[in-house]
Amino acid sequence: xxxxxxxxxxxxxxxxxxxxxxxxxxxxxxxxxxxxxxxxxxxxxxxxxxxxxxxxxxxxxxxxxxxxxxxxxxxxxxxxxxxxxxxxxxxxxxxxxxxxxxxxxxxxxxxxxxxxxxxxxxxxxxxxxxxxxxxxxxxxxxxxxxxxxxxxxxxxxxxxxxxxxxxxxxxxxxxxxxxxxxxxxxxxxxxxxxxxxxxxxxxxxxxxxxxxxxxxxxxxxxxxxxxxxxxxxxxxxxxxxxxxxxxxxxxxxxxxxxxxxxxxxxxxxxxxxxxxxxxxxxxxxxxxxxxxxxxxxxxxxxxxxxxxxxxxxxxxxxxxxxxxxxxxxxxxxxxxxxxxxxxxxxxxxxxxxxxxxxxxxxxxxxxxxxxxxxxxxxxxxxxxxxxxxxxxxxxxxxxxxxxxxxxxxxxxxxxxxxxxxxxxxxxxxxxxxxxxxxxxxxxxxxxxxxxxxxxxxxxxxxxxxxxxxxxxxxxxx
Amino acid sequence: xxxxxxxxxxxxxxxxxxxxxxxxxxxxxxxxxxxxxxxxxxxxxxxxxxxxxxxxxxxxxxxxxxxxxxxxxxxxxxxxxxxxxxxxxxxxxxxxxxxxxxxxxxxxxxxxxxxxxxxxxxxxxxxxxxxxxxxxxxxxxxxxxxxxxxxxxxxxxxxxxxxxxxxxxxxxxxxxxxxxxxxxxxxxxxxxxxxxxxxxxxxxxxxxxxx
Numbered sequence: 001x002x003x004x005x006x007x008x009x010x011x012x013x014x015x016x017x018x019x020x021x022x023x024x025x026x027x028x029x030x031x032x033x034x035x036x037x038x039x040x041x042x043x044x045x046x047x048x049x050x051x052x053x054x055x056x057x058x059x060x061x062x063x064x065x066x067x068x069x070x071x072x073x074x075x076x077x078x079x080x081x082x083x084x085x086x087x088x089x090x091x092x093x094x095x096x097x098x099x100x101x102x103x104x105x106x107x108x109x110x111x112x113x114x115x116x117x118x119x120x121x122x123x124x125x126x127x128x129x130x131x132x133x134x135x136x137x138x139x140x141x142x143x144x145x146x147x148x149x150x151x152x153x154x155x156x157x158x159x160x161x162x163x164x165x166x167x168x169x170x171x172x173x174x175x176x177x178x179x180x181x182x183x184x185x186x187x188x189x190x191x192x193x194x195x196x197x198x199x200x201x202x203x204x205x206x207x208x209x210x211x212x213x214x215x216x217x218x219x220x221x222x223x224x225x226x227x228x229x230x231x232x233x234x235x236x237x238x239x240x241x242x243x244x245x246x247x248x249x250x251x252x253x254x255x256x257x258x259x260x261x262x263x264x265x266x267x268x269x270x271x272x273x274x275x276x277x278x279x280x281x282x283x284x285x286x287x288x289x290x291x292x293x294x295x296x297x298x299x300x301x302x303x304x305x306x307x308x309x310x311x312x313x314x315x316x317x318x319x320x321x322x323x324x325x326x327x328x329x330x331x332x333x334x335x336x337x338x339x340x341x342x343x344x345x346x347x348x349x350x351x352x353x354x355x356x357x358x359x360x361x362x363x364x365x366x367x368x369x370x371x372x373x374x375x376x377x378x379x380x381x382x383x384x385x386x387x388x389x390x391x392x393x394x395x396x397x398x399x400x401x402x403x404x405x406x407x408x409x410x411x412x413x414x415x416x417x418x419x420x421x422x423x424x425x426x427x428x429x430x431x432x433x434x435x436x437x438x439x440x441x442x443x444x445x446x447x448x449x450x451x452x453x454x455x456x457x458x459x460x461x462x463x464x465x466x467x468x469x470x471x472x473x474x475x476x477x
Numbered sequence: 478x479x480x481x482x483x484x485x486x487x488x489x490x491x492x493x494x495x496x497x498x499x500x501x502x503x504x505x506x507x508x509x510x511x512x513x514x515x516x517x518x519x520x521x522x523x524x525x526x527x528x529x530x531x532x533x534x535x536x537x538x539x540x541x542x543x544x545x546x547x548x549x550x551x552x553x554x555x556x557x558x559x560x561x562x563x564x565x566x567x568x569x570x571x572x573x574x575x576x577x578x579x580x581x582x583x584x585x586x587x588x589x590x591x592x593x594x595x596x597x598x599x600x601x602x603x604x605x606x607x608x609x610x611x612x613x614x615x616x617x618x619x620x621x622x623x624x625x626x627x628x629x630x631x632x633x634x635x636x637x638x639x640x641x642x643x644x645x646x647x648x649x650x651x652x653x654x655x656x657x658x659x660x661x662x663x664x665x666x667x668x669x670x671x672x673x674x675x676x677x678x679x680x681x682x683x684x685x686x687x688x
Contacts (some may be wrong), residue, residue: 120652129665143683157630222686323568
């Protein structure tokens, strides 16, 4: 069953290579999304605790990440199909191949139980998603793909050094056998402290580059700004979740080795720094997608802060990953619709979107309110609960900084968003034939609807899965 | 014997950092790749069967395939032979030496399994290659040099991984090598597109996106 999740997209990839027609080939994406989600639900229905530790295992943390990736991919695949049909002159073969390889590798990463395997998969995901950024073949996107490749690869190399340091900390204490996470957590108290802590710092920097924590996030605005909306949604929803999984597995080893305080302090400081940096750069931001990229940096900071608080906050940080993935994709998809109708990213060209593309503009506005934390959306649950735990557990300076930064970002974003949505469209704007169609807006509405449902109610089994996943991150098995 | 190879690797770092022409750099990269491939054999861990496979794969990839990609790019895209850099030849040399010195300092501070054996020398060589890679990455103006810098970073990771070779599973080593090759292949394709768009691979043209 676990192999099915990894091989299914590859099989569909080979099928898509034989399809000549550009439009017919795009149907592969929704088929892949639906079949992957169906097989995941089937796998989880028949899941039981694995008896032996293996290279690939589905545990609670992995299955939560798999659910996020699969659901988001399912929703994005329908939008991607409509998007590719709009851009029929571009050859979409590489786009579809990259999308499917990403899904397969992300499924592999969520099930990997060895730090080396996680690293290889993470690097492969970086390389597989790179061609997606270059879909439009213009000067700006070539700069974006170059920055993405160099920054991500160098970051990932540092993460490998961190993984090797981790392995050396086990080697020095003569812990034999393939170093699965289970083995490392069981023997965590024996591991050499200095190698372990240095390894964690390097992994934090390395995987933090992929997650997008400041000051390692510099590729994010460029890449999210220049790639198609659906690609930005995929990167911000799925890729960051995968990278966080890699980081959390190593975090769990540190907590089990009684170095949890050290690790949590690092996560907390990086998280707050990311939120501060995001706030500074969202103020007076004139490009919609770059603003959303900084918002993504902010939310990664919130997740890191949640992990940094520890205890119950970890459950809500994990929930925030899913919440952020859903709402960010709403924002990116509707922003993509708006930008297409105005033919430009910049604020000076876009005004009064509510008259030109009413549905997308409303969805963008509701998405903005949702990401700021309005009930009944999912982000409200996670941010509210993380704030409560912060007030109970930490010093007044830390939680007040957290709340002030949240407010500040909302204020900074709202000025840009209101200018985009409301107002009168300029007389000399670019006029084209693009408008809101069902195919381009239905996936966004479904995603928003899902976010409302999960903001009000979560199935008991998912709640239990979240609690087990939080236990795993806390270093207990 | 293995000490000699480690010292030669550190010397190739100095060579790459101070070379002025792309052809010279590619030649030294080939030498470094072959030396890295031969290191496990001289370390005496060729008893395990899979180490020979790793040795062959490393020599072929780092000694032939990747430099072939660089040469192909240099010839096809008619890149100018002279290198442009932000800091001078002397400064690069000094920084590389400082990096190697920092490696010596680190190797003493960190607790290693056994000091008499090759572990300490490998940590020094690894840190030296690490810092040389960063010097190339940061201070060179051509995009191709950034790829060479990335290759040197990966070489430093490989060097450090040699301490753990006995415990490192085969397919992880192979996976790392494959990722490196595919990564550099992809970067070469992007460099081809950059040359087609901008008519040069000077990274000063890639500064349009900013806040």
